[in-house]
Amino acid sequence: MSTAPLTIRPMQLADVDAVAALNLAATAYPWSPGQFIDSLQSHDCHLLVAGEQLLGFMVLQHSCGESCLLNIAIHPDFHQRGYAHFLLSQGLQRCIGANSSQCYLEVRASNTAAIALYFKTGFEEVGLRKNYYPAVQGREHAKIMIKKLPGSAGDKT
Numbered sequence: 425m426s427t428a429p430l431t432i433r434p435m436q437l438a439d440v441d442a443v444a445a446l447n448l449a450a451t452a453y454p455w456s457p458g459q460f461i462d463s464l465q466s467h468d469c470h471l472l473v474a475g476e477q478l479l480g481f482m483v484l485q486h487s488c489g490e491s492c493l494l495n496i497a498i499h500p501d502f503h504q505r506g507y508a509h510f511l512l513s514q515g516l517q518r519c520i521g522a523n524s525s526q527c528y529l530e531v532r533a534s535n536t537a538a539i540a541l542y543f544k545t546g547f548e549e550v551g552l553r554k555n556y557y558p559a560v561q562g563r564e565h566a567k568i569m570i571k572k573l574p575g576s577a578g579d580k581t
């Protein structure tokens with residue numbers, strides 16, 4: 425990999441093919457290019473890069489005083505180096521900047537890597553949507569997780 429410093433920059437339309445390819449490589453349940461294009465119009469979309477190397481992406485939604493992590497992935501060649509934790513931590517700062525009192529997310533109950541990432545980043549599990557996601561076989565539950573943000577009533581930091 426390039427020795428260029430890690431940078432977070434806004435996702436642009438020209439990035440969508442590379443981002444969709446990364447997402448396809450990272451998960452069995454990727455977003456389509458069209459979903460990223462739609463997100464560019466209405467959500468807060470950022471990339472983690474090292475020079476020209478795309479390492480990962482994050483899509484946040486800020487609305488009505490709260491934020492939602494809609495998607496995050498790191499290219500599998502660069503897993504378990506702390507990149508998702510770094511990207512998500514920066515994303516939470518963006519949520520605070522958007523005056524959100526909390527950030528919530530939904531995650532497949534089978535996605536142990538992501539769930540561990542969210543616990544490490546300070547999210548708590550607050551609910552379960554049964555049979556929420558289509559799965560390779562049948563359906564699977566979604567865990568709902570929330571992190572209270574500094575300044576909010578439920579903040580524990």
Ligand SMILES: CC(C)(COP(=O)(O)OP(=O)(O)OC[C@H]1O[C@@H](n2cnc3c(N)ncnc32)[C@H](O)[C@@H]1OP(=O)(O)O)[C@@H](O)C(=O)NCCC(=O)NCCS
Binds near residue numbers: 499506510538
């Ligand atoms: C989930 C994902 C983003 C984590 O990215 P990553 O850069 O490898 O994660 P990090 O290196 O920042 O790890 C941070 C923490 O997450 C947890 N974690 C990450 N990968 C893990 C794994 N394979 N198994 C268990 N825990 C894991 C650990 O708690 C880790 O902290 P530690 O290194 O102190 O143990 C990555 O696996 C991915 O892109 N998955 C596919 C897309 C996806 O599922 N996105 C979530 C949609 S809800």
